[in-house]
Amino acid sequence: MFSPPSPLIENYLREAGFWHVAMIGLGCKLDPKLISALIERWRPEMNTFHLPCGECTITLEDVNLQLGLPVDGYASTETVQSGDWRAVCYELLGAIPNNINGGRIAGYEIHS
Numbered sequence: 773m774f775s776p777p778s779p780l781i782e783n784y785l786r787e788a789g790f791w792h793v794a795m796i797g798l799g800c801k802l803d804p805k806l807i808s809a810l811i812e813r814w815r816p817e818m819n820t821f822h823l824p825c826g827e828c829t830i831t832l833e834d835v836n837l838q839l840g841l842p843v844d845g846y847a848s849t850e851t852v853q854s855g856d857w858r859a860v861c862y863e864l865l866g867a868i869p870n871n872i873n874g875g876r877i878a879g880y881e882i883h884s
Contacts, residue, residue, distance in 0.1 A: 775798070792839075793840070
């Protein structure tokens with residue numbers, strides 16, 4: 773982005789806690805060589821970068837520290853109406869979680 777988001781959505785972004793994310797990168801110059809080097813070292817099957825110093829991955833804590841995004845509380849999602857949440861999870865995630873509570877996944881264990 774070369775300019776801040778429209779004033780029409782500023783309050784929505786602030787309310788959702790994403791205003792600072794929308795401001796990230798304003799005036800930043802991207803380095804195509806660095807991006808290409810990272811892409812070449814990314815291993816999607818393990819979600820890691822293979823670097824000369826070893827493997828590294830991006831964690832939820834990294835997202836929180838680098839972008840300032842909240843990593844606790846409720847997720848920001850679109851509304852989905854369903855009578856069969858197991859089918860929705862399987863369609864979107866390719867797996868069915870152990871513990872579905874209404875439209876929320878209440879646990880971390882997922883079974884394919």
